[in-house]
Amino acid sequence: QVQLVESGGGLVQAGGSLRISCVVSGTIFGLIRFMGWYRQAPGQQRELVAHIGGGGYANYADSVKGRFTISKDNSKNVMILQMNSLKPEDTAVYYCKITTATWQEFWGQGTQVTVAS
Numbered sequence: 001q002v003q004l005v006e007s008g009g010g011l012v013q014a015g016g017s018l019r020i021s022c023v024v025s026g027t028i029f030g031l032i033r034f035m036g037w038y039r040q041a042p043g044q045q046r047e048l049v050a051h052i053g054g055g056g057y058a059n060y061a062d063s064v065k066g067r068f069t070i071s072k073d074n075s076k077n078v079m080i081l082q083m084n085s086l087k088p089e090d091t092a093v094y095y096c097k098i099t100t101a102t103w104q105e106f107w108g109q110g111t112q113v114t115v116a117s
Contacts, residue, residue, distance in 0.1 A: 002026040002106045004096050009111030016115075017084045022096030022108050024077045031101040035072060037081045039092035039113075049094070050081065063089070086115045 008020035036051030050070040052058040058070050069082040079096060096108040
């Protein structure tokens with residue numbers, strides 16, 4: 001089975017930085033087509049924050065371009081979202097997701113990121 005376990009969420013002041021991690025268990029990690037981070041603020045739809053394909057191409061939501069960086073480390077079975085210059089508008093529950101070679105999707109449990117002004 002595949003399991004995604006997130007860590008690193010918390011409270012940070014505006015302008016600060018935070019790194020959230022998603023550890024993926026299972027060998028399927030090596031067959032991931034895409035991995036991504038999503039977020040959902042209260043009363044809002046879940047939205048894509050950033051995703052990256054096996055070839056290393058990364059795509060970011062306009063709202064986070066230049067501030068967030070998505071990366072992966074297959075040797076550690078981990079994906080990272082480095083968040084810099086955080087804004088109160090970034091406050092949300094952040095979820096990691098992977099899409100396997102067979103198009104199966106797995107989600108993390110979500111981690112709360114709160115940015116205080």
